[in-house]
Amino acid sequence: MLVNKSIISDIKNIIAHSKDNAIRAVDHQRTLMYWHIGKRIFEEEQQGKERADYGKFLTKYISEELEPEYGSGFSKRQIELFRQFYRTFPNTNTLYSQLSWSQYKIIIRLESQDKIDFYIAETVKNNWTVRQLERQVYSSLYERLLLSNDKESVLAVAKNEKQPSDAKEIIKDPMFLEFLGLKREASYYERDLESSIITHLQDFLLELGNGFSFVARQKRIHIEGDEFFVDLVFYNRILQCFVIIEIKTTKLTHQDIGQLQMYVNYYDRIEKLVHENPTIGILLCANKNDAVVKFTLPENQKQIFASQYELYLPTEKQLLDEVNKELESFDEN
Structure with a gap:
C-alpha cells in the first residue's frame, strides 16, 4: 500500500507547533501570575503608605516567607520586579502573550512609555528573542532611530498605526x-x-x-x-x-x-x-x-x-x- 510520505513531516510539524504553543502558554501564565502578585503587593503597600519604608519592609517580608518554599524565583529582588511589573502595566489587557517574562524584565527597566511601546511593538512584529531585544535596547535602537527619522513617524510605526511604506x-x-x-x-x-x-x-x-x-x-x-x-x-x-x-x-x-x-x-x-x-x-x-x-x-x-x-x-x-x-x-x- 502506497502512503504519502509527506504525512510524517506534516505530523512532525504539528507536534513541534503544538509544543511551541504549550511552552508559550505556560510562560504567559507565569507572566500573569507575576502580574497578579505585583498587583497584590501594590495594594497592600498602598494601605501602609503613611509609612515611607513600608514598601521595603513588605518585599523583604514576602521574600523571606516565600523563597524557602518556592526557591530563588521569589527573592527580594524578584518580588520588587513583580511590583514594578504591575506598576508599569496596571492593565492586563496591555500584556502580550508573545512576550516572555525574560523580555518583560528588560522592558520594565526602560524609563519612558514611548520607549516601552516602541520595543514591545518591535519585539512582537519581528519575533525577537530575548538576546535580540536586549541587544537592541543596549545599542540604543530607539535613540538612533530618533536621530534618523522624525519622532512622529517612529512612534506611529512602533504602535502599528502605520506600516513602513518608504525606504x-x-x-x-x-x-x-x-x-x-x-x-x-x-x-x-x-x-x-x-x-x-x-x-x-x-x-x-x-x-x-x-x-x-x-x-x-x-x-x-x-x-x-x-x-x-x-x-x-x-x-x-x-x-x-x-x-x-x-x-x-x-x-x-x-x-x-x-x-x-x-x-x-x-x-x-x-x-x-x-x-x-x-x-x-x-x-x-x-x-x-x-x-x-x-x-x-x-x-x-x-x-x-x-x-x-x-x-x-x-x-x-x-x-x-x-x-x-x-x-x-x-x-x-
Missing part, C-alpha cells in the same frame, strides 16, 4: 556597527568589513531594520561581456524589493554613486519580477558629503541612499545631546 522609514543613517569588533584606528580593507558583516549577519540584519533577508554576497553580474561583483544583496519583505549594498571604506565619491546606480538599474531590468517594487541601493561608506549625493542623483529619487557607518556608538553625552536637539526641533514644529 527612508527603514534605512538608518548613520548605522552603528558596534558588533563587528573592528576599531576605527585599525587598518583594514573593504573585504575585512564585508567579512565582518557576513560573520555577524544576523546582527547586521537587525541593524538594517525591519523585514530584511540575506540573498547573496559578491553577486556576479555580466553586462555585455564585462563582469561586476555586487558586495551584498538583500530582499525586504515589507517593501517587496531587492536591496543592494555597496561598501566603501573611504569617503564617498560620485563614481561610487554611479556604480551603484548601474547595479540598481540591472536588478530592476533583469532580476525584478513584475509585482515587485523598484530596487533600492545603499552605499555604506566611512564618510560622505551630502552635497555630492544631492547633486549626483536626480531630484526626488527614492532608490539610492548613502548611509555613513560608525564602528562604535557615540558617548552617552553625545547621544543625549543629539536626541535633545531632535526633540526640541520636533516641539518647535
